[in-house]
Amino acid sequence: MLRRPSKRRSGKGTQEIDLPLVPILDAFVTLIAFLLLATSLLAVTLIDTPVPVVSNEQEPPNKEKSLQLTLRIEQDALVLSSGNRLVAEQKFPKVEKSYDAPKLHEALLKIRTQFPSETSIVYMPAADVKYDDLVQLMDATRLLSKTDPTLPNVKDKDGVDRVPVFLFPTVVFGNVISGT
């Protein structure tokens, strides 16, 4: 049972106490100045792509035949093909002077649904393609949007079924060494 509050404390007069806010304010001003100097308001992200190297190693003989999906980025169109001819060649002409990234994305979705274990694609851009166009195409190639249908589950390294969160996450530039 709770004790009745002491009458001594329930005072005749309630005292107003001012919090000492000035030192806290000083600290906040210093903190804001530091954070404004140290913070970059430009949010940046990264896209990873391996640098191709020449290798003399033989491909393992028991390895599953890969799709060898290749995207040629020409001056006026995109050409999607498979090195092993497992997918029919598709061409996407430019629409209003820009590459047709939505059509490419749709085609890649179909291919990924058909070949769930495939995760890489080789880019073969023409020499004068702008870097900005490449980044936009990489977005269409790598990322899944919220409206895309769910892709079939894929087993990870531990044998656990996972829902893919990327479309073709590994983009390799295939003509770096050949220079064509």
Place this chain on the structure above:
Amino acid sequence: MSGVSIPSPGSSGSSHRRGRPRRSRNRSFGLQLTSMMDVFVIIVVFLLKSYGLSIMQVPQQDKLELPKSKATDVFGEGITLQIAQNTILIDNQKVLDFKPAETGAKKFDLPDGSMDRAHAGQGILPIFDVLKKKKEDFDTLASRSPNPADAAKKWSGDLLVQADKDVPYELIRNVMYTAGMAGYKQFRLTVAKQAE
């Protein structure tokens, strides 16, 4: 007698005569800091959140505008290579100046003697020299550490590339080729985050 006010004892009644309310001079004046504190707390929280997102430093460079992307990977460490419209920098040190070509199919003109003619004419010598030196510096430090084998494994070979959005692919290809020859394994393309 109605309408006549009688001053209370102790009051002079002079203020009434002058038509102004009486003011005491020694009243202390307190700033209302609570609302200001609220504003400051909001600013600090916003800045702290932005600070957490921008671990990576992106130095501002003239004639370098990053392309926008919806990619989500935010953390990266490594040697920074910047490709602006007229210059190339490695870790903020200028390595090469060039000028955009005015005519012809080629979109840029590198200075004479900067291309490595021995390796398919694609490597850029000043970039190769600097990247190779940085790799060798890392190897030297690793060899002097108490456990050289473990220290050598820490070499990630990552190159953070910040390129202007209008740079032609040919220049990026040449830089990629050069980085591969110098022992770098991974390009991490730095792009500006696009709002969804």
